[in-house]
Amino acid sequence: MSEAKLVFIGGGNMATSLIGGLIEKGYPADRIVVCDPLAESGKRLEAAFGITTHTENNTAATAADIIILAVKPQVMKTVASGLAPALAHKPLVISIAAGITAAALQSWLGAEVPIIRCMPNTPALVQSGASGLFATALVNPTQRQQAGDILAAVGTVSWLDSEDDVDKVTALSGSGPAYFFLVIEAMTEAxxxxxxxxxTARQLTLQTALGAARMAIASDVDAGELRKRVTSPAGTTEKAINSLLDNQLPEHFEQAIAAAYDRAQEMAKELTD
Ligand SMILES: NC(=O)c1ccc[n+]([C@@H]2O[C@H](COP(=O)([O-])OP(=O)(O)OC[C@H]3O[C@@H](n4cnc5c(N)ncnc54)[C@H](OP(=O)(O)O)[C@@H]3O)[C@@H](O)[C@H]2O)c1
Known part of the structure; x- marks a missing residue:
């Protein structure tokens, strides 16, 4: 991994997860700076990771190789417009904010700044995240590699060819942990x-979820084939699976994820129009 100077704008949950993952992977703490208006957030991060923090964004940003925008989408316009004067050296900017388009960021940050949009998810908190990344044309191969390495510190990385796919990633894996939490709730309750x-029900359900995911990741066949292999004719699993299929579980997931995708597109319009 390169040792580019990283400046996080916003020191909340996602920034904390990413920094935790990077430090665990051996990234030097003296190459990481966090800017957050709340001095207490900074103190907490300094104590946890030995990094440097500031309450003002632009001093740190002028010295950054890579800036990671980790603030809420609602404040992004103000934050990005405020940063513009500190970006004359054209650092790579990675935004993890949902619904903020590259075009909007480009207009707020100034032309010629290379931008990567990234959609991580909350299991990044336990280094098991899944991120989708989209790079604009100004991003060079070294910067692409650096961004991939940063997100790989907290999970898997999938590169996307089209910016519209970021909204699809939001609907599938960005919101996805909640879908699995619902399945876990429902199975435990059952x-x-x-x-x-x-x-006992909670422990058995959680371990089953973990075991099934681990098996599917390790396997060279897809989940459908794994399911068939554990479904004996006229057995208990077959009874349950048939009940779920009769109740159209796959169609429910298709509708739910399509609804999340529609909402992601709507939110992008609301936040950047
Ligand atoms: N959490 C997720 O699951 C998830 C998944 C995918 C993407 N994301 C994206 O990640 C971004 C951050 O989410 P999060 O959950 O980490 O939010 P968060 O915990 O609220 O963190 C945002 C941080 O930014 C700080 N901040 C506010 N205004 C600022 C400014 N002007 N300059 C610098 N810092 C400022 C906030 O400080 P105050 O608390 O004092 O306001 C807060 O510490 C969001 O855009 C979200 O869409 C999150």
Whole structure:
């Protein structure tokens, strides 16, 4: 991994996860700076990771090789417009904000600044995230590699050919952890209804989710084939799977993820028009 000077704008949950992952991977703490208006956030990050923090953005930004915009989408216009005077050296800017288009960022930050849009997800907090990245034409191959390495510190990285795919990633994996939490809730509840105690049902459900994901990741066949292999004719699994299919579970997921995609596109319009 390169040791580019990283400046995070915003020191909240996502920035903390990324910094935690980078430090764990051996990234030098003296190459990481966080800017957050709340001095307390800075103190917490300094104590946890030994990095440097500032309450003002532009002094740090002028010395950055890579700037990571990790503020809420609602404040992005103000933050990005304020940063513009500090970007004459054209550092790479990576935005992890949902719904803020590259064109909007370009207009706020100034022309010629290379921009990468990234959609991570919350399991980045436990270094098991999934990120989709889209690079604008001004991003060079070295910067692309650097951005990929930064996000790979907290999980997997998928490069996207079209910016519209960022909204698809938002709908699938950005919002996706909540879909799995719902499945976990529902399975745990079903176990309790059968008469298991809540803690036993919770532990069995969670370990089953983890085990199934690990098996699917390690396997050279797809999830559908794995499912067929564990579904014996006339057995218990077949009964449950048929019930889920009769109740159109795949169609429900298709509709839910399409609805999330529509909302991501709507939000992009609301935030950048
Ligand atoms: N969390 C997720 O699952 C997730 C997933 C994908 C993408 N994202 C994106 O990641 C971004 C950050 O999300 P988050 O969950 O980390 O939010 P967060 O915890 O609220 O962090 C944002 C931080 O930015 C700070 N901030 C506000 N105004 C600032 C300014 N002018 N200059 C510098 N820092 C400023 C906030 O300080 P105050 O608290 O004092 O306002 C806060 O510490 C969002 O755009 C979100 O869309 C998040």
């Amino acid at each position: 176990g309790v209804k059968l008469g298991l105690d809540a803690e």
